[in-house]
Amino acid sequence: MKTIVVPFDFSPYSLAALKTAQKISSKSGAKIICVTVIPSEIDYDKLSDSARQKYSELREEKEEAERILPDYIHEVAPAKADIIQEIRIGVPYELILRVADENQADLIVMGAYGKGYTPGKFIGSTIQKVLRKSTVPVLAVKEALDGNDFRKLAFASTFHPGAKVAFDKIKSLVKTFKSSTHLVFINTPTKFTSSAEVKEGMDRFQSGNEEIVFHQHTYNDSEAEKGIISFCKESGIKWLAVVTGNHDKSPSYLISTTETVLFKGDLGVLSVKV
Incomplete structure (x- = not known):
């Protein structure tokens, strides 16, 4: 960087x-x-x-x-x-x-x-x-992040192949702080995905990034935004990266999800385009 x-x-x-x-x-x-x-x-x-x-x-x-x-x-x-x-x-x-x-x-x-x-x-x-x-x-x-805050990152995505491209844009930042990266998929009733599918996407995402410490999580909630905020709060995470896109069929969360998470919570939110 x-x-x-x-x-x-x-x-x-x-x-x-x-x-x-x-x-x-x-x-x-x-x-x-x-x-x-x-x-x-x-x-x-x-x-x-x-x-x-x-x-x-x-x-x-x-x-x-x-x-x-x-x-x-x-x-x-x-x-x-x-x-x-x-x-x-x-x-x-x-x-x-x-x-x-x-x-x-x-x-x-x-x-x-x-x-x-x-x-x-x-x-x-x-x-x-x-x-x-x-x-x-x-x-x-909304509040300054310090060195301790950067040590744990939540990376929220649907883990389509495009997410790996987005992660490459912030990999140097993750490596700079040696951030423990918590991959999180928010499972909602309207877009339910099986555990096997989620794991397959996350495993594919991690491939080639062996120098980074990853943890995999699937978190259930009624809405993606609520799930992201709740997961971070429960995990003691102060900043997260959200892979975003602009279109309904984008293989990622929508940009409006990023804005809502930012506005409703106190997290530092890193928006990364697919």
Whole structure:
């Protein structure tokens, strides 16, 4: 793992994301790019110098952020490694993904707003859009994860062959922390799968990954999201990876499952696309 992008908006949640990224960086040596976006419908990056002169307020906000951010970051999240800081103007999710693409990021770590489930409300639209559109794995946290938290990972999937491809994207992170990886299949009444089928999928998944310690689990619940949260709570696991897809026939859990687990629980959720 070489590059981690952290969206930062001065909130406690983005600070939790930054501290989590710092923990990963201290173990992996990855550089951290902290991106702060001044919201605007104007794509400032693509304007000419003369056109930018028309938006003096936006320019002043950017200059102020450039003055404040370095000292603020050093104060609230001191670390030995330097943090590269990017201040952009535009639509937040678009620029987060753009910075990740420009820097060939291996991981995006971002804060998840809110705690608990309130009908009619959801996590911020920015994180929703990043989760849905990013091809880079996204780790969303409400609280900072420390070294002990990273030692046990739940990997929730239906263990279709595509899950192995997804796991390859985060294998370096798993190996960095020597994470004991708990493979979990949530068996629900509507999509019941026999134990033999589940074991076959998990065995196939583990093949070629012998350097990693795996534990296999099948957990029964009425809904996949409830089962994932309950399993992690009972197992004392603080973060999980969910292999996600965007379509009903995708060989994985849907992206909405990832969002729901993130919103209803306190877990750090690592979304990995098939």
